[in-house]
Amino acid sequence: MAGVDVAGCGAPDQAAPLPASVDLAKETVITGVVRAGDEPVPGAYVRLLDAGGEFTAEVVTSAAGEFRFFAAPGKWTLRALSRQGNGDTTISADRGVTQVALAVAAD
């Protein structure tokens, strides 16, 4: 397990539990599952775009299709790219954990 490595920039394991050092009173965690129909999509690329549409971060979903970002309160767009197709959704996040369902479908 890679866990969360704050020394680097690589995407940490998306299925790992939140590290004990993450303070949910301070952190804005955006997490969820990418699905095509009812099926989770592993290996999808999930991009976090800010309120201006600018790229902020990208992770690859876990075997269960899960993704997770550490952001800041505000409006965000999540965009998924996968072999099964692409999809996006816009959300409003606050401190603590925000759960997001992200669907992909062939164009």
Next chain:
Amino acid sequence: MSRDNVLVSADWAEKNLDAPGVVFVEVDEDTTAYDAGHIPGAIKLDWKKDLQDPVRRDFVNKQQFEALLSERGIANSDTVILYGGNNNWFAAYAYWYFKLYGHESVKLLDGGRKKWELDNRPLVKDAVSRPATQYTAKQPDVSIRAFRDEVVAAIGTKNLVDVRSPDEYAGRLLAPAHLPQEQAQRAGHIPTAVNVPWSKAANEDGTFKSNEELAAIYAEAGFDASKPTIAYCRIGERSSHTWFALHELLGYPDVKNYDGSWTEYGSLVGVPVALGDEPGEA
């Protein structure tokens, strides 16, 4: 400068997997991606274990680099094709590094691992080993590497390009948003640095934008093509991506990567720091 000298397409790569004298190298920070499936024949380099000194905060020296490439079976005459995850951040870092140590023929796979995967191209789990070589590196070419004193001296005189996300630039975030945020150093950016996030240079699938698009993006941000340039990010790998765009694709002659980047600058005592969305005054 021709793109073909520095970048290969996924189609070219798939047709040249077995070409003699061509070595594919996956570079990642976390090599579990490689272990779960890599381009057939590709060897791996671990950004941290292989390319960073285990004790000092620096990358491996000339002798360590020679030992590494010899052991992995890369010869001076090989054409090295680098690719990796994170939109080729670490592959671009390795590219800069191979250039720093004077490797003649090195190219990036356009789109990296992401495009390869999304295109459904072949990935295998086979162990790859190559016969050892006697690799000889050149002295480091510091004309492409910036150190902290030169960065401080560049405030208000050279182009400083902060390639982190707008929230990191402004000081609202300390790290990319897929990582926890608590860290010791100060937030913000180097005064007079313009913010051109690395991601502006790439399409959604990880491929580089055209030279016309790239030139327009940097010009719009207030980048002066007649001046020397220093690019930085947080730990120097996203800025390698931008260094590649400016120096290798657009062909600007004097572009350096500041690999100390914000984790060094933001911890220095006595240097100026700007907060907010504007570059700030020198």
